[in-house]
Amino acid sequence: MLTLALSKGRIFDDTLPLLASAGIRVADDPDTSRKLILSTNRPDVRIIIVRASDVPTYVLYGAADVGVAGSDVLLEHDARHGSAGMYRPIDLNIARCRMMVAVHEGFDYEAAVRSGARIRVATKYVDTAREHFAAKGMHVDLIKLYGSMELAPLVGLADAIVDVVSTGGTLKANRLIAVEEVCPVSARLVVNQAALKVKRTEVQALLDAFELAVKAVP
Ligand code: PRT
Ligand code: MG
DSSP, X not given: OEEEEEOTTHHHXXXXXXXXXXXXXXXXXXXXXXXXXXXXXSTTEEEEEOOXXXXXXXXXXXXXXXXXXXXXXXXXXXXXXXXXXEEEEEEOOOSOEEEEEEEEXXXXXXXXXXXXXXXXXXXXXXXXXXXXXXXXXXXXXXXXXXXXXXXXXXXXXXXXXXXXXXXXXXXXXXXXXXXXXXXEEOEEEEEEHHHHHHTHHHHHHHHHHHHHHHHHOO
16 A cells, blocks of 8 residues: 655645546545545555645655655755655655745845844744754744744734745735745655655656656646
């Protein structure tokens, strides 16, 4: 049995076509079904639905053989736990966005950087943000949040946020401005290191199919 960990929403939606090209069709829709284990047309392949930030944990511990996780999630995981135990063989080029520093439109970020001011930054990517600002030689106080980062500068919790941005609509609606890119983000295939050996044939077949499908996208 091959177990694949996905999060529902954009990762699941964008992975479906890749699975289809590997001949795998999912029987249930996670948006309407409450099932957390989804069967597929292949009796030897199942999908588990987990939180986006939990995908590396399931794969690392071998509860899933393979998973799809945003590079934002992987960066944060690695900054905390190191990169051992998981291969990331393929950039799937899906769920793309950019990790950005953003501030309220009234906050002069450049002036704060120039003057060496200590700023407060709210983010769920605490370790990634710490490395980013340390590399710039900036002093920051980091505040860990679990979601809705965009709210923090509006109510005085923080001067800046580090969050992922795709259309920019959420920033705009909240009068925030992206002032700096931390890194581009896209989802990667992650593979448990032991599974790659023990289930070599099945895992390799999936990797090959995904790789072909990714290359076929212009
Ligand atoms: O929702 P949950 O707390 O379980 O986790 P999650 O929010 O990390 O999961 P999910 O499914 O929302 O995102 C999964 C992965 O998709 C992330 O880890 C990213 O790699 C990737 N991704 C791509 C994004 C976005 N685009 C994105 N726009 N993840 C989140 N967003 C957020 C963004 O932060 C903003 O708040 O969506 C909101 C709308 O973005 P705009 O710029 O289009 O307005
Ligand atoms: Mg979300």
